[in-house]
Amino acid sequence: MSEQSTPSPTPAAEAASDPAATLPQEISSALKRDPAGLVAAIVQQHDTNEVLMLGWMDDEALRRTMTTGRVTFYSRSRQEYWRKGDTSGHVQFVKSVALDCDGDALLVRVDQVGAACHTGTRTCFDGRELTVVAGNRD
Amino acid sequence: MSEQSTPSPTPAAEAASDPAATLPQEISSALKRDPAGLVAAIVQQHDTNEVLMLGWMDDEALRRTMTTGRVTFYSRSRQEYWRKGDTSGHVQFVKSVALDCDGDALLVRVDQVGAACHTGTRTCFDGRELTVVAGNRD
Numbered sequence: 001m002s003e004q005s006t007p008s009p010t011p012a013a014e015a016a017s018d019p020a021a022t023l024p025q026e027i028s029s030a031l032k033r034d035p036a037g038l039v040a041a042i043v044q045q046h047d048t049n050e051v052l053m054l055g056w057m058d059d060e061a062l063r064r065t066m067t068t069g070r071v072t073f074y075s076r077s078r079q080e081y082w083r084k085g086d087t088s089g090h091v092q093f094v095k096s097v098a099l100d101c102d103g104d105a106l107l108v109r110v111d112q113v114g115a116a117c118h119t120g121t122r123t124c125f126d127g128r129e130l131t132v133v134a135g136n137r138d
Numbered sequence: 139m140s141e142q143s144t145p146s147p148t149p150a151a152e153a154a155s156d157p158a159a160t161l162p163q164e165i166s167s168a169l170k171r172d173p174a175g176l177v178a179a180i181v182q183q184h185d186t187n188e189v190l191m192l193g194w195m196d197d198e199a200l201r202r203t204m205t206t207g208r209v210t211f212y213s214r215s216r217q218e219y220w221r222k223g224d225t226s227g228h229v230q231f232v233k234s235v236a237l238d239c240d241g242d243a244l245l246v247r248v249d250q251v252g253a254a255c256h257t258g259t260r261t262c263f264d265g266r267e268l269t270v271v272a273g274n275r276d
Contacts, residue, residue, distance in 0.1 A: 027268060034172065035173065040178045040243075042180050042189055049188065049189075050187065051180055051187075051189060051245055053238065053243075054178055054180060054238060054242070054243035066270045066271065067270070067271050068271065069271050069274070093272070093274055093275060094270055094271070094272055095273075096272075097270050098263040098266045098268065099263075099268060100263050101255055101256070101257050101259075101262045102262075104192070105178075105191075105262070107263040111273075113275070121239075124243070125238050126236075128239065129234055130204060132203075132204045132205070132232055133205050133207050134232055134233055135208050135232045136231055136249070137231060137251070
């Protein structure tokens, strides 16, 4: 289940390589996965509430995220697990994880080291605003 | 393209029922849609930065959201457009929309009237935290 985990000297990361580990049944049964077996994971900076990025998790990526203190995604394009920061150094330390009311989205609150975006911006949305007609009460 | 739009007396909403309207080409070509033609839309309260919910948009839902001042989703379960608040009164007024670096996620900043969640909680994540091992720098 975790053939693609990266060897690591830290004890916390060892939880990722336990082949017998699975998500608790009550969480697994609450997930509403897309046809690829994934749920959306919104990543938010825990103290500023900035939305940093959106990633994707399958059951195993969520289990690693919940048990190792570090955020692990499942990369749809590379079809492999991806522990944020292993190559860039831009680690995400997990502060909390919540599953939404209908089970298809996770809110992962983190302490983000450096830039969350691979382009170098703090968030994946910075400088990427579309032109819109704003709405107002009244 | 907008057969399912709800008739509305407000001028802003009329943009939703223009059958000739489409997304600007530069936006349409930047979207990385899932096999169902959808991108994830993170909805955030503009002044507090709370993450309220996650919805899904196709090109037409995004166009309506960008041009009418109100957030419109595409419901995966009901397979229809859904303008937030039309039945609940819990309207989302659009403040800004940004498309992320790889085109598969939108950040929609809004002014949320009342509860964002159909269960009555302010956000779809309130009270739904999972038990995790937190991580820390050092």
